[in-house]
Amino acid sequence: MANGWGGRHPIDAPVFVVTHNVPQDWIEQNKDAPFTFVTDGVETAVEKAKQSAGDKIVGVGGANVAQQCLRLGLLDEIYTQLVPVLLGGGVRLFDDPGTTAPELETTRVVDAPGVTHITFRVVNDSPARKRHHPFEAPANA
Amino acid sequence: MRKFKFNISMSLDGYIAGPNQTLENPLGEGGEQLHEWVFPLKSWRETHGMSGGETGANDDVLREMFADVGSYIMGRNMFGGGPGPWRDEWKGWWGDSPPYHMPVFVLTHHPRDPLSMQGGTTFFFVTDGIESALQQAKEAAGGKDILLGGGANVAQQYLAAGLIDEMDLHIVPILLGGGERLLENIGGSGPKIEPVRAIEGPGVVHLKYRIAKTT
Numbered sequence: 001m002a003n004g005w006g007g008r009h010p011i012d013a014p015v016f017v018v019t020h021n022v023p024q025d026w027i028e029q030n031k032d033a034p035f036t037f038v039t040d041g042v043e044t045a046v047e048k049a050k051q052s053a054g055d056k057i058v059g060v061g062g063a064n065v066a067q068q069c070l071r072l073g074l075l076d077e078i079y080t081q082l083v084p085v086l087l088g089g090g091v092r093l094f095d096d097p098g099t100t101a102p103e104l105e106t107t108r109v110v111d112a113p114g115v116t117h118i119t120f121r122v123v124n125d126s127p128a129r130k131r132h133h134p135f136e137a138p139a140n141a
Numbered sequence: 142m143r144k145f146k147f148n149i150s151m152s153l154d155g156y157i158a159g160p161n162q163t164l165e166n167p168l169g170e171g172g173e174q175l176h177e178w179v180f181p182l183k184s185w186r187e188t189h190g191m192s193g194g195e196t197g198a199n200d201d202v203l204r205e206m207f208a209d210v211g212s213y214i215m216g217r218n219m220f221g222g223g224p225g226p227w228r229d230e231w232k233g234w235w236g237d238s239p240p241y242h243m244p245v246f247v248l249t250h251h252p253r254d255p256l257s258m259q260g261g262t263t264f265f266f267v268t269d270g271i272e273s274a275l276q277q278a279k280e281a282a283g284g285k286d287i288l289l290g291g292g293a294n295v296a297q298q299y300l301a302a303g304l305i306d307e308m309d310l311h312i313v314p315i316l317l318g319g320g321e322r323l324l325e326n327i328g329g330s331g332p333k334i335e336p337v338r339a340i341e342g343p344g345v346v347h348l349k350y351r352i353a354k355t356t
Contacts, residue, residue, distance in 0.1 A: 084350055086324055086331035094154035094316050104153065104314035109341040116339045118346055120153075120314055132177040138193030139181060 001062075007033030011059065016049045018042055018065050042068045063091045070102055070122070078104070078120045103129065143282070145275065147289040147296055148206055148309035150175040150345070152317040157293050160319035164223060167234070169320045175313050178345040179203060188240035190260075199342035206309065211282030213241050214274050216295030217249040220264070227253045233264065244281040246274045248295050271298050293321040300352075301328045308334070308350045 007030035009015050014034040022037040038045040042065060049058040060066050060075065069075045080093075103123040110117040151157050152175060159169030168175065179185045183194030184204040194200070217224075222231030227249075233239055238260035246265050253266040265281075267274040278287045289299060299305050310323075324331075333353040340347045 082348070084334035084336055086327055086334075088325075088327075088331070092154075101316040101318060104316075106314050106341055106344075106346055109339050109346050111336065111339045114336065116336055116348060118312075118339075131174075132180040134180050135189075135191070136180065138183075138186065138191075139195060 004030060004033065004035060006030070007035070013059075014049075014052045016045045016052070018045045043072060043074070046074050063093050063095070066093070067095060073102070073122075073124050075102075075122045076124075077107075078122065080118050080120070082116045082118060083114065143209070143211075143284060143286045144306040145287045145289065145299075145304060146206075146210075146307045146309065147299065147305045148311070149291055149296065149323065150178070150311040150313055151323055152313055152315050152320075154316045154318065155322050155324060156317040156320040157291055157323045158321040159317040162320070164221070167221060169317070171315065171317050172320060174315050178311065178313065178342065185240075188242065190238065197342065198340055198347075199345060202309075202311075202340060202342065202347045206288070209285050210243065210288045211285030212243055212278040213245040213288050213290065214278050214295070215245060215247055215290045216292045217247060218292040218294065219290055220247045220249075226251045227266075232256060232258065235262075238262070244278070246278050246281075248274050271295070271302060271304070275299075275304060293323050293325075296323060297326045300332060301326065303332055303352075303354060305332075305352050306354075307337075308352055310348045310350070312346045312348060313344065314346070 004026055014036070016036045016038055018038055018041070020039060022039060027035075027037075036048065038048060046058065046069065060069055066075070066078075070078075104120040105123055106118060107121050108117070108119040149157050156172075157175065158167075159172035162169040162172070166172075178199055181195045182200045182203055183196050184200050184207070186192065186194040188207075221234055222228060237258060239245075239258050239262040242261040244263050244265060246267050248271060249266050249268060251266075252268050255266070256264040258264070265277065267277060275287070289296065289305065300308075335351045335353065337349040337351050339349075
C-alpha cells in the first residue's frame with residue numbers, strides 16, 4: 001500500500017512483511033532496505049521481528065495482519081486513533097474476532113483536536129473479569 | 142430550545158447489541174456486557190429507588206447525561222414486546238416504576254394509548270415518524286434537553302436527518318463480532334462530527350461529540 005516507503009519506514013526500523021508473494025522487483029530497486037519478506041505466516045514474521053527487536057517493541061500495521069495477531073494471542077497492546085468520520089465501508093479493524101474474542105482493557109485515553117487516542121492492553125492471561133448485575137448489592141453498602 | 146442529545150453504549154467493534162437478539166435475550170449474545178458499567182453506579186441506583194453505589198467518573202457522566210433532561214425518545218425495539226400490534230400486558234423492561242420519571246416517546250408503526258407508570262414515567266406511542274416524536278418531546282420537555290436512547294434503527298434515522306445536536310458513545314472494550322451496528326445507514330458521508338471530550342472510567346470510555354447542523 002505504501003510501496004515500501006521508498007525502502008525506509010517512517011519509524012526507521014527493520015520491517016518484516018507478511019506476504020504470499022515476494023516482490024523481487026522492489027527488492028532489486030531497494031537492495032539496502034532493511035525489509036524481510038516472510039511467506040510462511042504471521043507467527044514466523046512476529047518471531048523474526050521479536051528477535052530483531054531485542055528488548056524493544058515490535059509494531060504491527062495493517063488490519064489483516066493485526067487481526068491475525070490478535071486471533072493468535074500475539075498482541076500485547078493496541079493503539080487506536082479514533083477519528084469521527086463515517087467511511088461507510090472499506091477495511092474494518094475489528095472484523096471477525098474469532099471464536100474467542102480477546103479481553104481488552106483501556107489503559108489510556110487522550111483528547112486531542114479532531115481525534116481521540118485510545119490505548120488498550122490485550123489481556124492474554126487473566127482471572128475472570130468481575131461481572132456486574134442490575135440489582136446487586138452496592139460495593140460500599 | 143435546548144439540546145437534542147443521543148447516548149448509547151457501544152462495543153469497540155461498533156455494535157449496540159450482540160447477535161441473535163430474542164425476547165429472552167434482548168441485547169443479543171454478549172450484549173448485556175455493554176451496560177454493566179452502569180449497574181454499580183450511585184446515580185443509576187437512585188433512578189431505580191436503590192441506595193448506595195459507586196461515585197467517580199462513570200457516575201459523573203451518567204448523572205450529567207440525565208441532568209436537565211425533560212423528555213426521552215426511544216424506538217420500538219428498545220421498548221420491546223416483539224414486533225406487530227401491541228399486547229397490553231407488555232409495559233417495557235423496567236417494571237412498574239421505570240427509571241425515566243419523565244415523558245417517554247416510543248416510535249412505532251402500531252398505535253397504542255399512552256401508558257402511565259409509577260414514578261412519573263409515561264410512555265407515549267408515536268406512529269407518525271421521527272419529526273413528530275421530536276416535536277412532541279420538545280413540547281413535553283418544557284425548555285429542558287431531550288434525550289434519545291436506542292435502538293440503532295431510530296438513532297440512524299435521527300442522525301441521517303441531521304436532527305441530533307450531541308452524541309455520547311460509551312465505548313466498552315469488548316468485541317461482539319456481530320449484532321446491531323450503530324453507525325450504518327446514515328447516508329453519504331454522514332454529518333460533521335467533532336470530538337468534544339473523552340473521559341476514561343472503569344471498564345468504559347465516554348466519548349462526547351458535537352454534531353454540526355447541516356441546515
